Amino acid sequence: QVQLVQSGGGVVQPGRSLTLSCSASGFTFSNYAMHWVRQAPGKGLEWVALISTDGNNKYYADSVNGRFTVSRDNSKNTLSLQMNSLSADDTAVYFCAKDPLDCVGDCYTAYFDYWGQGTLVTVSS
């Protein structure tokens, strides 16, 4: 069965960096675009980033563009999110999520059929 197991997260000071990871199993990882979605405490969901199946195409929300970098290692079935210049507004639970479309290249449907368990990032001094 599809599993997305997240790691990383924790407390980080404003202006510092943090990297989140998401380990995938139960499906052919290299055939699916992947996303990051976040949820501030007590708030709704916000899409953060999308990476294509081959990692060559990346899309970001305006709120993180230029500060966050999404990447993937298809040989290790791993998705990552490097977060730089963090601020209090980035405090949230971060979820990795799988796109449903089985394809190769810059292809996706852009909704989310499986989610990781989430990991909390707290930006505080």
Add this chain to the structure above:
Amino acid sequence: EVVMMQSPATLSVSAGERVTLSCRASQSVSTILAWYQQKPGQAPRLLIYGASTRATGVPARFSGSGSGTEFTLTISSLQSEDFAVYYCQQYNKWPLTFGQGTRLEIK
């Protein structure tokens, strides 16, 4: 940006009742809309995609309808496990956007 607006914010209902949740888009998204269920401390779960197609394993009491700017999620007979927060999400235009959620509470 397509703004998604859900109503009501909170709905108090009893088990066994039929409930309809609304989601409105600030511009047409055709039928490119998904619904998710989220319980406390858990990740969201996909319920509906394409506005009306149930995801794998989703009970038949959940149904979605609508197109353009007006969408509904209907639960035909509420079960105890359905009390949760429900989100709609459009994936027709960038950036992907979610509604603010509707919380179903036990009356």
